[in-house]
Amino acid sequence: MTEQQVYAVRDWPIHFENAQSRRVPRLSWVPFPNKHDGKGYRRLMNHPKSTILFSGFILIVEVASKMPTRGILFDDGRVIDSEDLSLMTGFPKEHFDLCFDVLTQEKYQWLVCDTPSALRSHYERALLEQKGREEKGKNRILKFDADAGRITGIEQSDIVRWCETYPAVDIRQQIKIAEQWLVDNPKKRKKDYKRFLSSWFGRNQERGGSVRSTQTKRDNARVVVNNG
DSSP, rough: OOOOOEEETTHHHHHSOTTTGGOSHHHHSEEOOOOSHHHHHHHHEEEEEEEEHHHHHHHHHHHHHHHTTTTTTTTTEEEEEHHHHHHHHHHHHHHHHHHHHHHTTTTTTTEEEEHHHHHHHHHHHHHHHHHHHHHHHOOOOOEEEEETTTTOOOOOHHHHHHHHTTTOOOOOHHHHHHHHHHOOOGGGSSHHHHHHHHHHHHHHTTTSSSSTTTTTHHHHHHHEOOOO
């Protein structure tokens, strides 16, 4: 029997999962990228129905986050189509049809259409590659640029990991404070700046932290969308 074709969010494990979400069996929120300067986003904003398309995509992501295989609109052997999405979210069916039509086009490719087994296989490979990048990031060397007064080499994956490890700490604010401390104390330069920052955050956490609200930890790293 030929497998049914289903819609799915492209590269879900890379764009809509992080170390925290992968530990949660059932999500009530979605880590959502907040980048607005990519070509795909800019192209979509130039579409005459960009508001409908972007709103519909967010709803698709939210629904997809609750599927047995996250990102794939397929539940218990049943394809989730535009009518199902409309019943689940209250968004018009024809808007989801438009999303399926436009967002699978080559110039956007925010959605893909394939068989569930092919999509799962692709997701598994993407997840392994993403974990490999995260592991590589753990071994990356950070340096202090004395002229700029900045610690260089920090990536988004570092911010996410620190936010998860030190939930009471405003990571971005404390990095700036640590950088200023290094500027003010030139004789106290460090050999391992990743360890230096981890110790800095740890001490801040022990003193009660610097985060004003529980949401700040997530805001430090990514936009988090509640999936209803």
